[in-house]
Amino acid sequence: MTEQQRVYVWDLPVRLFHWGVVVALGLAWYSGEQGLSWWDVHKWSGYAVVILVLFRILWGVIGSETARFTDFVAGPRTVATYLRDWWRDRTPSRGHNPLGGWAVLVLVGLVLAQAVTGLFATDDILYSGPLTGYVGSEMERTMTRLHTRIFDVLLILVTLHVAAIAAYRLVRGERLLIAMITGYKRNGFAPPWIAPLYRAVFAAAVAAGALWLVLATAP
Numbered sequence: 001m002t003e004q005q006r007v008y009v010w011d012l013p014v015r016l017f018h019w020g021v022v023v024a025l026g027l028a029w030y031s032g033e034q035g036l037s038w039w040d041v042h043k044w045s046g047y048a049v050v051i052l053v054l055f056r057i058l059w060g061v062i063g064s065e066t067a068r069f070t071d072f073v074a075g076p077r078t079v080a081t082y083l084r085d086w087w088r089d090r091t092p093s094r095g096h097n098p099l100g101g102w103a104v105l106v107l108v109g110l111v112l113a114q115a116v117t118g119l120f121a122t123d124d125i126l127y128s129g130p131l132t133g134y135v136g137s138e139m140e141r142t143m144t145r146l147h148t149r150i151f152d153v154l155l156i157l158v159t160l161h162v163a164a165i166a167a168y169r170l171v172r173g174e175r176l177l178i179a180m181i182t183g184y185k186r187n188g189f190a191p192p193w194i195a196p197l198y199r200a201v202f203a204a205a206v207a208a209g210a211l212w213l214v215l216a217t218a219p
């Protein structure tokens with residue numbers, strides 16, 4: 001790749017979301033494996049994941065250009081062409097590439113499902129999610145089973161996610177990781193529109209408020 005101008009593609013909210021999810025999900029994983037003697041850590045890191053994901057969904061609508069779903073969710077034909085030419089055509093993408101866009105949707109969806117099933121899960125002894133009052137014991141069992149199963153799928157997908165980032169670096173020379181840390185790529189595109197930060201504060205407040213409302217009104 002030739003030296004090109006640095007372009008600011010990932011705004012601060014997207015990067016905070018990403019690394020926030022990595023930390024919170026890691027904490028939830030570790031605490032979940034401790035037989036829930038770390039219940040408070042599990043609960044609060046899980047809540048953090050819920051807020052982060054709700055925030056990201058809002059940010060996908062009102063956020064910066066590259067953060068928006070309309071910017072990176074491509075149709076099947078575009079994805080197929082992209083895949084067919086993956087080896088030959090090394091043109092970098094401004095934001096997410098057509099395949100990566102779908103990876104974002106799947107990852108965000110699974111992470112949300114992981115957290116939401118947790119809200120209805122129970123260890124049948126001491127600790128239960130805050131929304132178990134809405135469901136019977138049969139549904140609690142199903143949610144708890146899903147909470148365990150979805151996590152296994154999530155681990156596989158995160159491994160694939162990191163492998164894909166490595167493949168882009170090794171095969172195509174794209175430094176996606178640096179971009180997700182600093183916000184900058186060298187890809188020759190015109191800089192995308194960056195949303196003002198007050199919008200992110202608003203979206204974060206709505207996300208946190210929504211979770212608070214759900215928890216405060218739970219039976």
Ligand code: HEM
Binds near residue numbers: 033047111118127144
């Ligand atoms: C997205 C973040 C979360 C992750 C990654 C996560 C992960 C895990 C893991 C790995 C376990 C152990 C499963 C096993 O025993 O095999 C677990 C158990 C559990 N989690 Fe979560 N969890 C998350 C969010 C939540 C939330 C928000 C709640 C509710 C506040 C919750 C409630 C529970 C409960 C009650 C159990 C015990 C289930 C049992 O004993 O089988 N989790 N979680």
Ligand code: HEM
Binds near residue numbers: 017095
């Ligand atoms: C808990 C595990 C992880 C989850 C759930 C996750 C999820 C995601 C999501 C949802 C995005 C889209 C970001 C957005 O548009 O808001 C993304 C992008 C990205 N992630 Fe992760 N991630 C995880 C771990 C990692 C790790 C460990 C790395 C380091 C190698 C990494 C590197 C990246 C990079 C470089 C991108 C940008 C990809 C692109 O340019 O299209 N992720 N990740």
